[in-house]
Amino acid sequence: IARFVSYAKELVSIGCDSLAIKDMAGLLTPFAAYELVKALKAEINVSLSLHTHSTAGFAFGAHLKAVEAGVDVLDLANSALSEGTSHPCTQSMVATLKDTQWDSKLDIVPMEEAADILRKNRRKYKKFESQYNQIDTRVLVSQIPGGMISNMANQLKEQNAFDRIDEVMREIPNVRADFGYVPLVTPSSQIVGTQAVLNVLMGERYKTITTETRNVIRGLYGRTPAPLNQALVEKVLNEGEEMLSVRPADLLKPELQKAKEESKAFAKSPQDVLSYAIFGSIAETFxxxxxxxxxxxxxxxSFEERCDDKLPKEFEIVVNGEHYAIKVEGSGEKTDEVRPFFIRVDGELKEVFVESIDKSLEGKIQKEQKAGALPQVTAPGHAKSPMPGTLTKIKVKVGDKVNQGDTLAIVEAMKMENEVLSPIDGVVKEIYAAQGMQIGSDVAIMLLG
Structure with a gap:
């Protein structure tokens, strides 16, 4: 607590006008929260907020004890989205503090109206929700935030390697140590988690290094709490390159005018321009x-609401003697040609398209499927992505000479940019994929020879 108080005083002395206690893994116990807030409020005179999660099950108590100690702001979530790896419930806290000296004077009725809207909309995204979004006291041992576990679980499922999650959990502390013990909070938690996944799946540590890992090592995320792994630094930095010793933000160049020019054909408002500046080709397509x-x-x-109750939601199929457990999670918007269904095959979420039986449409569907298909990786010169995602940038063109390890393209997955590296020295012969495409990790993006 003394170190936290000392750090808080340092921040206030350089001009911070508010401070936040950020507990992304939900590890702050109620009595520790009381002692920490009490010690901070005795030494600083700025607004103090508490941000913690319910992963370990005691966040509501931590909030309540923090209120008793004098905290100014609580981060809470509407009941439709609260608890588990989220925050404690707003309505519950408002009701708890009613008619006390900490009465918020907030009205629960409009909150319940909002909850009804949120519950309905949350159903749209049920197929994306993680099994790790409830109370999970394993966090008391692993200290890994719930959102980080959710991302890792999704990455492993997409790679059909969910059974290796325990290996990834063991690798995370090693990666975090290599990274100078960066805080496990977005975006650094995603950077650490994604790199741990790659280290396990590739069978060799740092065989594939994400763009954001390189940026952490180069110093673009600022100074790390502890020294970086020197062997990793030497692997990441190019010959003659040095780590940043200045404030990274001071190196940024204005980009808004460039974004305005590039998006003028489709951006209709300042919000559109900002969306394009942040999300690039994904925003452009949208x-x-x-x-x-x-x-x-x-x-x-939900699927149950859209289909006859007599239709089975879980069943088993046999293909070439192999048994597969199928569970239908939901269905997409039906068109005259095709309807997408979201199914789990042996626990792995996939999207499948059910075609219309109208024979006149078969040729069109087949043509569209063929046009969007990418070849499987078979040749030594086939370049592929390290993981499924959106192909956001192609950095080469046909005829370009490249060396093994050069960056050919960028794939965005799980908030991270991942480099597609050249597997050989050679020349770009063919480019199969286009920017904006969703690609898997088992297909070729381009061919080098």
């Missing part, structure tokens, strides 16, 4: 579809 009125709204109804 905005173009919006402008052409071809966006299809995702259904609010």
């Amino acid at each position: 905005l173009q579809e919006r402008n052409s009125n071809t966006l299809s709204p995702e259904p609010l109804e």
Whole structure:
């Protein structure tokens, strides 16, 4: 606590006008919260907020004890989205403090109206929710935030390697130590988690290094609490390159005007320009579809609500003697041609498309599927992504000479940019994929020879 108080005083002395206690893994116990807040409020005179999660099960108590100790702000979540790896419930805290000296004077009725809207919309995203979003006291041992575990679980499922999650959990402390013990909070938690996944799946530590890992090592995320692993530093830095010794933000160049120019064909508002500046090709695709009125709204109804109750939701199929457990999680918007269904095959979430039986449409569907297909990785010169994601940038063109290890493209997955590296020295012969495509890790993006 004394170190936290000393750090808080340092921050206030350089001009911070508010401070936050950020407990992303939900490890702050109620009585520790009381002692910490009490000690901080005795030494600083700025607004103090508490941000913790319910992962370990005692966040509500931590909030309540923090209130008793004099905290100014609590981060809470509406009941439709609260508890577990989220925050404690707003309505519950408002009701708890009613008619006390800490009465918030907030009205629960409009909160309940909001909860009804949020519950309905949350159903749209049920298929994306992680099994790790409830209370999980294993965090008391692993100290890994719930959001980080959720991301890792999704990454491993996409790679059909969920059974290796325990290996990844053991690798995370090693990666974090190599990274100078960066805090496990977004985005550094995703950087550490993604690199740990790659280290395990590749069978060799740092065989594949993400762009953001390189940026941490180069100093673009600022000074780390502890020294970096020197062997990793030497592997990441190019010959003659040195780590940053200045404030990284001072190196940024204005980009808004460039984003305005590049997006003027499809951006209709300042918000559109900002969306493009942040999300690039993903925003461009969305905005173009919006402008052409071809966006299809995702259904609010669950699969059970959209289909006959007699239709089985879980069953087993046999293909070439292999048994597969199938569970239908939901269905997408139906069109005249095809309807997407979200199913779990032996626990792995996949999207499948059920075609119309209208024979006149078969040729069109097959043509569209063929146009969007990418070849499987078979040749030594096939370049592939280290993991499934969105192909956001292609950095080479046909005819370019490249060396083994050069960056050919960028794939965005789980908030991270991942480099597609050249597998050989050679020349770019063919580029199969296009920017904005969703790609897997088992298909070729381009061919080098």
